[in-house]
Amino acid sequence: MNYPIPDSPQEIVALRQQPIDEELVASAIAGLIKIVRAQGQSLEELTAQLLAEDPLLDQQQRRWLSQLVAQSWEKFS
Numbered sequence: 001m002n003y004p005i006p007d008s009p010q011e012i013v014a015l016r017q018q019p020i021d022e023e024l025v026a027s028a029i030a031g032l033i034k035i036v037r038a039q040g041q042s043l044e045e046l047t048a049q050l051l052a053e054d055p056l057l058d059q060q061q062r063r064w065l066s067q068l069v070a071q072s073w074e075k076f077s
Helices: 009-017 022-038 043-051 059-075
Strands: none
Touching: 009 022, 022 043, 022 059, 043 059
C-alpha cells in the first residue's frame, strides 16, 4: 500500500491532499476503523454515524459506505 494507515483524525484529513484512488480510500477506511476501535466504539456505533444524515453523501451512498466499512471491520478483526 502506498499510503500508511492513519493514526489520527488529522492524518485522515491530510489524505485530502492526495489524488483519490483505491489505495487512498482503503487507507482512510482502515484508519477510521483503527481510530474508532481505539476510542472503544463498536461497529454498530460507527454504522449509526455513517448512516446519519449528511449533505456530502446521499442515503444510498451512506448505506454502501457503511457496508464497505462493516466488511473491512471484520477483516481487521
